[in-house]
Amino acid sequence: xxxxxxxxxxxxxxxxxxxxxxxxxxxxxxxxxxxxxxxxxxxxxxxxxxxxxxxxxxxxxxxxxxxxxxxxxxxxxxxxxxxxxxxxxxxxxxxxxxxxxxxxxxxxxxxxxxxxxxxxxxxxxxxxxxxxxxxxxxxxxxxxxxxxxxxxxxxxxxxxxxxxxxxxxxxxxxxxxxxxxxxxxxxxxxxxxxxxxxxxxxxxxxxxxxxxxxxxxxxxxxxxxxxxxxxxxxxxxxxxxxxxxxxxxxxxxxxxxxxxxxxxxxxxxxxxxxxxxxxxxxxxxxxxxxxxxxxxxxxxxxxxxxxxxxxxxxxxxxxxxxxxxxxxxxxxxxxxxxxxxxxxxxxxxxxxxxxxxxxxxxxxxxxxxxxxxxxxxxxxxxxxxxxxxxxxxxxxxxxxxxxxxxxxxxxxxxxxxxxxxxxxxxxxxxxxxxxxxxxxxxxxxxxxxxxxxxxxxxxxxxxxxxxxxxxxxxxxxxxxxxxxxxxxxxxxxxxxxxxxxxxxxxxxxxxxxxxxxxxxxxxxxxxxxxxxxxxxxxxxxxxxxxxxxxxxxxxxxxxxxxxxxxxxxxxxxxxxxxxxxxxxxxxxxxxxxxxxxxxxxxxxxxxxxxxxxxxxxxxxxxxxxxxxxxxxxxxxxxxxxxxxxxxxxxxxxxxxxxxxxxxxxxxxxxxxxxxxxxxxxxxxxxxxxxxxxxxxxxxxxxxxxxxxxxxxxxxxxxxxxxxxxxxxxxxxxxxxxxxxxxxxxxxxxxxxxxxxxxxxxxxxxxxxxxxxxxxxxxxxxxxxxxxxxxxxxxxxxxxxxxxxxxxxxxxxxxxxxxxxxxxxxxxxxxxxxxxxxxxxxxxxxxxxxxxxxxxxxxxxxxxxxxxxxxxxxxxxxxxxxxxxxxxxxxxx
RNA sequence: GGACGAUUAGCUCAGCUGGUUAGAGUACUUGCUUGACAUGCAAGGGGUCGGCGGUUCGAUUCCGUCAUCGUCCA
Numbered sequence: 001x002x003x004x005x006x007x008x009x010x011x012x013x014x015x016x017x018x019x020x021x022x023x024x025x026x027x028x029x030x031x032x033x034x035x036x037x038x039x040x041x042x043x044x045x046x047x048x049x050x051x052x053x054x055x056x057x058x059x060x061x062x063x064x065x066x067x068x069x070x071x072x073x074x075x076x077x078x079x080x081x082x083x084x085x086x087x088x089x090x091x092x093x094x095x096x097x098x099x100x101x102x103x104x105x106x107x108x109x110x111x112x113x114x115x116x117x118x119x120x121x122x123x124x125x126x127x128x129x130x131x132x133x134x135x136x137x138x139x140x141x142x143x144x145x146x147x148x149x150x151x152x153x154x155x156x157x158x159x160x161x162x163x164x165x166x167x168x169x170x171x172x173x174x175x176x177x178x179x180x181x182x183x184x185x186x187x188x189x190x191x192x193x194x195x196x197x198x199x200x201x202x203x204x205x206x207x208x209x210x211x212x213x214x215x216x217x218x219x220x221x222x223x224x225x226x227x228x229x230x231x232x233x234x235x236x237x238x239x240x241x242x243x244x245x246x247x248x249x250x251x252x253x254x255x256x257x258x259x260x261x262x263x264x265x266x267x268x269x270x271x272x273x274x275x276x277x278x279x280x281x282x283x284x285x286x287x288x289x290x291x292x293x294x295x296x297x298x299x300x301x302x303x304x305x306x307x308x309x310x311x312x313x314x315x316x317x318x319x320x321x322x323x324x325x326x327x328x329x330x331x332x333x334x335x336x337x338x339x340x341x342x343x344x345x346x347x348x349x350x351x352x353x354x355x356x357x358x359x360x361x362x363x364x365x366x367x368x369x370x371x372x373x374x375x376x377x378x379x380x381x382x383x384x385x386x387x388x389x390x391x392x393x394x395x396x397x398x399x400x401x402x403x404x405x406x407x408x409x410x411x412x413x414x415x416x417x418x419x420x421x422x423x424x425x426x427x428x429x430x431x432x433x434x435x436x437x438x439x440x441x442x443x444x445x446x447x448x449x450x451x452x453x454x455x456x457x458x459x460x461x462x463x464x465x466x467x468x469x470x471x472x473x474x475x476x477x478x479x480x481x482x483x484x485x486x487x488x489x490x491x492x493x494x495x496x497x498x499x500x501x502x503x504x505x506x507x508x509x510x511x512x513x514x515x516x517x518x519x520x521x522x523x524x525x526x527x528x529x530x531x532x533x534x535x536x537x538x539x540x541x542x543x544x545x546x547x548x549x550x551x552x553x554x555x556x557x558x559x560x561x562x563x564x565x566x567x568x569x570x571x572x573x574x575x576x577x578x579x580x581x582x583x584x585x586x587x588x589x590x591x592x593x594x595x596x597x598x599x600x601x602x603x604x605x606x607x608x609x610x611x612x613x614x615x616x617x618x619x620x621x622x623x624x625x626x627x628x629x630x631x632x633x634x635x636x637x638x639x640x641x642x643x644x645x646x647x648x649x650x651x652x653x654x655x656x657x658x659x660x661x662x663x664x665x666x667x668x669x670x671x672x673x674x675x676x677x678x679x680x681x682x683x684x685x686x687x688x689x690x691x692x693x694x695x696x697x698x699x700x701x702x703x704x705x706x707x708x709x710x711x712x713x714x715x716x717x718x719x720x721x722x723x724x725x726x727x728x729x730x731x732x733x734x735x736x737x738x739x740x741x742x743x744x745x746x747x748x749x750x751x752x753x754x755x756x757x758x759x760x761x762x763x764x765x766x767x768x769x770x771x772x773x774x775x776x777x778x779x780x781x782x783x784x785x786x787x788x789x790x791x792x793x794x795x796x797x798x799x800x801x802x803x804x805x806x807x808x809x810x811x812x813x814x815x816x817x818x819x820x821x822x823x824x825x826x827x828x829x830x831x832x833x834x835x836x837x838x839x840x841x842x843x844x845x846x847x848x849x850x851x852x853x854x855x856x857x858x859x860x861x862x863x864x865x866x867x868x869x870x871x872x873x874x875x876x877x878x879x880x881x882x883x884x885x886x887x888x889x890x891x892x
Numbered sequence: 893g894g895a896c897g898a899u900u901a902g903c904u905c906a907g908c909u910g911g912u913u914a915g916a917g918u919a920c921u922u923g924c925u926u927g928a929c930a931u932g933c934a935a936g937g938g939g940u941c942g943g944c945g946g947u948u949c950g951a952u953u954c955c956g957u958c959a960u961c962g963u964c965c966a
Contacts, residue, residue, distance in 0.1 A: 011929065197966085346966080391896065395964070398895075402965085492963090522897095527904090529962075561905050561917075566897080567962085571904060577917055580931040591928035632908085640906070640916075655928075663927080745935090752935040758924050789926085843913065850911095855949040864911055864950095871913095 009593065009708075013586035015550025019700045023137060027145070031717050034082025034144045036477050043079035044482035045071060046466050046515075047143055048490050048498070049151060051090035053097050053128050056135035058524040058532065058558070058570060059491060061542040065555040066521060066635060067489045068141050072696040073630050074486075075142070076721040082482045083142065084469045086149035087129060091458040092186055092352050095414040098124050114413050121414050125150075135543055140551045140699045142717070147478075149469045151461040152416065159468035160416045160461050161433060163509060168420075168431040172368045173408075175420075175429075179281075179288035180407050182360040183350040184306035188411040189364055190350060191457060192404060193496045195357050197346040204273060204343035205328060208336045209234060212250035212259050218243070219338045221273025223345050224283075225331070226324040228253055229312045230301040231260055233279040235290065238264035240275050254336040255327070256313045263294050282361045298361050306358050320358070365409040365418060365454070372504040373400040379513050385503065388519045388633045389565040392495060399496050406501075408457045415455030424448040463501035466514035483510060487517040492565065495520070519633050522567035524558075529569055540570055552698035553578045559697065560643070562636045581643060582701055585694070588651050589705040592687050595662040599680050599710050606678035610740075610779050611657040613733035618649050619686045620729055623722045626693045642694050650686065653741065657783055658683060668782045684710060689722045739773065739812055740780040746809045747788035750818045753832070754807055761791035765806070765817040767798045773814055808833065808885050810878050815885075830889050837882045844875040 026032060034044070045067055050060055067083065075081040098121045099109055109117040133148065149156060167173040180189045205225045208217045220234055231253055236243040246262045253260060267290055268277055281291025282298040291298060301311045308315045308323045315323045331337040348357040377400050379385045380393055387393045409418060421430045421437050425446035430437055437449055461468070466488075470479040484506070490499065499518055506514030525531060526538040533539065545554045557578040562568050608616070622645045629638035660666040661679040669675040688709050695702040695716050706716040713719050747764055756762055764784065766777055777784075777795045784793050798815065806817040807829055847868055850856055857865055 009928095012931065394895075398965075496964095523963095563906075566905095569904065571918090573918065574904075576931075580929095583931045584929065587929035587932085589928080594928070634908085636906080637908090644916080651928085652933085659927090749935060752923070755923085758934075759926070839913090846913090850950080853949060857949085859949045860911075867911085 009586075009590045011587070011590075013550075013583050013701065015552060015582075015700060016547070018704045019138070019140070019546075019551055022700050022703045023140065026142065026715070026717060029714070030146075031715060032083070032142045032144050033146055034084075034478075034482070035080050036481065038080055040078065040080045042082070042482055042486075043071070043074040044082040044485040045084070045487060045489070046469055046485055047083065047085045047141075048488075048494075049086045049088035049149075049462065049465065050132050050136075051093055052087035052125055052132070052150065053090065053094050054132055056132055056139075056542050058540055058542050060132075060136070061139055061554060062521060062524055062558045062568070063489055063491060064136055064139055064141050065558055066519065068139070068143075068555075068699070069559065069635055069696040070487065070489070070519075070630070072142055072699060072717065073721065075717065076692065076695065076719060078720070080481075082147075082478070083144055084147050084149060085133065085136065085141070085143040085145060086151070086465075086469060087132065088462060089125075089150065089152040089415065089458060091410055091412050091415040091455065092188065094121060094124070095412050096186070096352070098414075109413065117413055138543060138546050138551060140555065142699070147469070151458070151465070155471065155474075156461055156464070156468045157416060159464045159472050160456065161419045162473045163464055163505065164419050164456070164460075165432055166509070167367065172371060173365060174368065175363060175365050177361060177363045178366065178405075178407075179285050179359050179361050180364050181348065181357045182304065182362070183353065183355055183357055184304065185353045185355040186350060187304060189362070189407050189409060190352075190357065191407050191459075194351045195348040196351050196354075197348055199344055200347045201342065201344055202347070204341040205331075206274065206338035206340070207254065207278075207331060208338050209251040209253065209276075209278075211246065212252050218246060218251055218262070218276045219274045220276050220278045221341075222278055223343060224280075224324070225327055226308070226312075226315070226320050227280040227283045227301065228278055228327075229256060229308070229315065230280045230282050230299040231258075231278045232281055232291065232296040232299055233260050233263050233294065234276055235263045235265045235268050235279050236276050237268040237270040238266060240268075240270045242275060254334065255330055263290075263296075265290050265293065283359050285359055288359075288361065300361060302358060302360070364407050365420075365452075365456075367406040367408055369403045369405050372508060373403050375507045376400055376500060376504040379503065379507065384516070385513045386517050388517055392492060392518070392520045392565065395492075396495055396500060400500060406457075408460050409452075409454040410457055411453075412455050415458060416461055418452040418454050418456060420452040421449035422452065424450055459497055459501055462498055463505040464509075466502055466506055467510050472509070483514075484512050485515045487519050488515040489519045489521070491523060492520045493523065517633075520565050522562070522565055525567050525569050527569055527571050529567075532570075540572075545575065549575050549579045550582065550700070552701045553582050556581070556639060556697050559635045560639045564633055564635075581647065582698065584647055584651060585691075585698075585701060586705070588646070588655060589687065589691075589709070591655060592683050593708055596680055596684055596710060599684060600677075601710060602677045602681050605681060606674050608678060608682070609661075609675070610733055610736055610776075611654060611783065612678060612682045613728075613730045614737040615649065615654040615686055616682060616728040617730040617734050618645065619689060620724050623689065623693065624724045627721070627724075630696075638693075639697055642690065642697070646690055646694075650690065653737075654683075654686070656787055660782070660786055666782065692716060692719055692722050736776045736780070739776055739814070740783055742811045743777075743780075743814060743816065744784055744787045746811045747784065747790070747816055747818065750807050750809055750816065751789070754818065754820060754823070756818075756820075758789070761789050763792045763794070763819055764788060764790040765803050765819065766793065766795045767800070767802075767815040767817070768795070768813055769798045770813050773812070777814070802885075802888060809836075810881050812874065813877055815881060826889055826892060830886055833882055833886050833889070837879065837886065840875055840879050840882060844872065844879060847872040847875060 047067065048063060071081055071083045102109060112120065164173060181195050183190055202223055204221050204223055206219050206221050207225060207228065208219055210217045218234060234251055236247065247264045249262050250259045251262055267286065279287045279290055279296065281288045281296050282300040299311050301308055302320060303309050306320045308318050310316055312323065315327060318326065349355065350357055377397055380397060387396065419431060423441040423444060423446050426441060426444040428441050428443040430449060440447055466485055467479060467483055470476060470483055472479055488499065502514045506512065523531065530536060530538060542554060553575060557574050622641055625641050626638045629641065658679045661675050664672050664676060666672065666675060688706065691702040691706050703716050768774055774795060781793050784790060803817045803819045805821045805824055806819040807824055809816045850868055851872060
């Protein structure tokens with residue numbers, strides 16, 4: 001009678017209850033907390049803070065799964081781990097949401113006023129700010145929630161002020177009247193990288209500007225005719241022979257009859273349009289620079305709403321596009337329009353609302369980038385900062401090399417207020433903490449100051465995230481212990497926005513990189529390869545996926561079959577495959593548990609069978625390979641290795657091989673009890689270790705099973721990461737099993753081709769003269785019998801008489817005979833063998849061709865040549881055996 | 893205009909520093925209620941690795957070039 005007990009586990013795994021239970025347990029026990037007073041090597045990560053009012057999308061799910069995998073792995077590997085979570089106040093996005101809500105009540109933020117409006121935003125934050133973090137918990141993220149931060153909490157705000165003040169004092173922050181990108185809809189400036197350029201079909205209008213003195217005209221090409229109202233010059237290239245005579249003269253802007261000079265500047269591209277360009281310093285960044293070089297006035301012709309203003313003469317009050325239309329038709333009527341060409345050009349749009357951005361001159365705050373960018377580039381060259389994959393280094397460096405000053409002021413209410421006060425009576429500026437605003441202006445003695453109304457770019461506070469979350473500007477233990485962080489995991493779309501800025505801020509304020517590695521992953525696309533977006537409606541809600549399939553399935557699926565940095569197409573079918581894998585592990589574990597109820601933790605291994613030695617060796621190799629994959633950030637590769645090992649080697653082979661021993665039905669062993677105990681030990685060891693390797697990927701499932709297996713410790717989370725055990729590396733066992741597996745497959749193939757009913761046991765005769773093979777066959781006889789459904793397996797010498805009425809296959813110098821008596825059709829069998837012979841001959845030919853190539857033999861490494869030679873020999877023997885068999889059948 | 897990535901089985905993707913008979917999942921075909929699992933088992937079919945050159949004894953892998961698609965920058 002067998003020692004099988006029911007486990008009480010259901011046939012299919014139900015993630016829901018399991019996941020909630022374990023997450024709660026981990027939280028209650030404080031397993032996620034970053035230790036402070038414990039010595040040891042550290043591993044720290046700051047979570048890219050999602051928008052506080054947002055909800056979890058697949059991008060977050062991927063990003064945080066990757067972080068969680070690294071974090072859980074390192075924690076098991078004995079590192080002192082700190083993973084800080086948090087959320088971002090997301091200036092424009094959040095403000096827009098609250099404004100939207102207000103609009104539904106028929107109100108605007110101006111109706112409320114600044115203070116009341118901010119209260120509303122805080123209310124909103126308190127109400128919805130926990131949604132995304134609770135969603136992250138469903139995903140299984142093991143971050144230290146006791147240290148959760150928010151970019152506008154007290155500490156982060158303090159850091160922001162401190163950084164602003166220090167940069168101001170170092171002259172790295174300045175206020176300037178410069179050209180910025182203005183979003184007429186959001187009513188704020190945005191930085192250069194917040195402008196998205198889109199190719200759009202437009203026109204190139206050629207406009208005649210009459211020469212002021214004397215006769216003639218110049219024709220100017222422009223994509224934005226309405227800005228001509230703000231022209232303060234036209235420019236030509238200094239070497240352009242066509243226009244030499246005009247340099248220094250004046251031309252007249254049509255319609256408004258304004259006289260402006262013709263200037264010469266290297267910047268002008270003589271081959272573009274007519275080689276004469278209009279210069280509008282107030283509405284174009286390049287013209288702005290040129291205007292500075294030539295001391296041209298700046299004429300702003302638009303309001304903040306992009307409505308033409310008083311400088312637009314007859315067009316005052318029109319929006320920029322109606323103005324364009326009207327102006328063009330007026331020019332045409334008056335004969336000033338030379339021609340219209342079709343022209344594709346890049347139009348800058350607001351990343352938030354897609355409104356076409358208007359370059360404008362306006363007083364704003366800027367960060368001087370050159371001195372900050374230099375060290376941020378150096379650390380990469382010095383190897384102190386690494387990008388994974390490395391190709392992203394170029395993207396990062398390229399941006400920093402061509403960087404322009406960063407406009408950090410935003411005309412919003414929600415955000416970090418700029419810590420600057422202006423004297424109401426003179427031009428004195430105070431920059432510092434609010435509690436230290438002077439009573440009297442040191443310059444004029446006035447007693448009233450007004451704070452700058454603007455707030456800072458959200459990315460300004462995000463840039464400080466790696467040290468503000470650790471408590472800076474206080475000198476905290478966290479900061480000492482965990483800065484710099486180990487790795488930043490983020491999408492490739494925010495290298496500029498965020499990564500680069502964290503690096504220079506970290507270098508400036510901590511004198512060290514904020515993280516040593518930057519692990520960049522791709523974006524998640526829909527099945528057709530399109531970006532997921534609200535407007536397309538092709539988004540997939542990770543929470544729905546978790547509810548349907550479980551977090552482990554989602555996590556594993558997201559990181560499988562993908563290489564670092566590459567985009568991922570999201571296919572629902574892939575979820576099913578992963579769910580099946582989860583279920584497979586569940587059932588393999590059920591099997592193990594059925595046979596482990598009486599497991600006593602038997603001390604010695606006992607006598608290991610070939611199958612035991614094989615699976616232990618394979619398991620060991622997987623331990624090494626998975627660890628190495630993780631070290632290289634090859635998360636997908638690690639997942640693949642575990643999938644293959646568990647499904648193919650552990651389930652399909654080892655469990656099948658070990659069944660007779662566990663059921664006590666292996667009559668080939670002398671001591672059935674001892675054999676069973678060894679099997680139990682190996683089964684538990686390998687399964688338990690594999691679950692540990694899998695834990696970073698599938699935290700919930702692995703914990704659930706591990707808890708039921710015989711184990712030491714309270715949680716798999718804090719169990720020690722498996723290490724390679726050299727005693728279990730056994731290449732001989734791997735080789736021997738490989739032969740047996742091949743034989744079994746081959747025998748099964750014969751049975752299938754001959755339509756032997758699956759349940760019917762049939763005799764197998766194996767012939768070989770190889771001593772080694774004979775030994776292996778003898779040892780593996782019972783495996784062959786059980787897995788190839790053989791009634792009897794006889795092993796004989798090739799020289800003995802060949803079985804009659806049998807079908808044949810040849811595997812590595814072993815001839816397999818499946819005697820079927822009269823059932824076989826000799827003609828058909830000859831045909832089958834001839835097919836096989838043809839394949840063998842073809843391969844042999846290829847090998848012989850290679851070996852007879854003198855340069856191959858002399859130039860290729862010896863091992864390679866030797867390997868080819870062995871294969872050729874093998875093929876030769878197989879060929880001979882096949883020919884003999886065919887000959888024998890023919891002579892019947 | 894510049895840079896980067898992709899192009900491998902019907903579909904989705906692996907394939908590290910050049911030597912495997914080019915792999916997986918899925919789909920497909922055939923047969924199976926085999927005492928863990930039909931979310932499963934077994935056996936199979938399916939690819940001139942985008943085109944053209946080059947380096948090499950040998951190229952899916954390295955180099956050049958072109959094509960198509962995508963992304964970023966200007």
